[in-house]
Amino acid sequence: MKPTIVLIHGAYAESSSWNDAIGPLLDDGHRVIAWAVPLRGVASDAADLTDLIRSIEGPVVLVGHSYGGAVITNVPADAGQITALVFVAAYALNPGESCADASGLAPGGTLGPTLEFVSLAAGGRDTYIAQDKYHHQFCEDLPADVSRLMAVTQRPIAESALGEPSPAQEPLWRSVPSWFIFGSEDRNIPGGAHQIMADRVSAKRTVEIAGASHVVGMSHVSETVELIREAASADALAEA
DSSP: OOOEEEEEOOTTOOGGGGHHHHHHHHHTTOOEEEEOOOOSOHHHHHHHHHHHHHTOOSEEEEEEETHHHHHHHTSOGGGSEEEEEEEESOOOOOTTOOHHHHHTTSSOOOOGGGEEEEEOTTSSEEEEEOHHHHHHHHOTTSOHHHHHHHHHHOOOEEHHHHHOOOOOSSOGGGTSOEEEEEETTOSSSOHHHHHHHHHHTTOSOEEEETTOOTTHHHHTHHHHHHHHHHHHSHHHHHHO
C-alpha cells in the first residue's frame, strides 16, 4: 500500500502552494491531502493535524513547509503509521524552541521588518507580509505575476504562534526518519539555520538548492517531488 502524502503549508501561503507537486504524486498512485493549516498556534495546529492523521488508514508521509515543519514536529508518534517526514524549508524544532528562536540559529533572516499587523477582537495580532515586500522577502525566484497573486491570497499567522515554544518533549523527528530540502537564499529561515536543523534530525538526505528562496517547493518542484518520492519509497523506508 502506497503511503498517503499529507502536505502541510506554512505561514503567508495556503494549500494551493502545493499545486504543482500534487499532480506528480497523484500520478505515482499516492493519495494526497493538502491540509489547510489554521495557523493559530503550534500545539493547537498539531492537535488538529493529529486528528486528520488518525483518520487515515495505512502508511503516511508528512511534508511540512516552513511553519508546517513545526506542526509536524509536534504530532505524536502514535497518531498513525507515520513512516517519513519531509521538511521543505521548514522548522524542525527542539523541545521548548519557537519558530522565532530557530530563525535566529544563523544570521540572514529579514522577515521581521516586512511584517504588517492586524489586531484581533479576541486579543493578539495576526501577521502578514506587506504586499509590496512579498516578492523579495518570500519568493523572489518565482515570476512576478505569480508572486503578486500569492501576496494577495496569503493567509496570516497569529503572532503568538511564531513565538510559541514547541511543546512536544519527544519531537516526531526523533522517532521517524526525515528528509530536508531548502534554498540558499531563503530570507525567512536562513540557510545556516536550515543546515543546523537538518543536522539535528540526522536527515537521510539534505538538499540545498543554490539561489532558491523560501518557496523552494514551488520554484524547484522536481527536486522537491523527487525527495518526497524517496521518503515515500519502499527502498527508502527499508533503509531507514
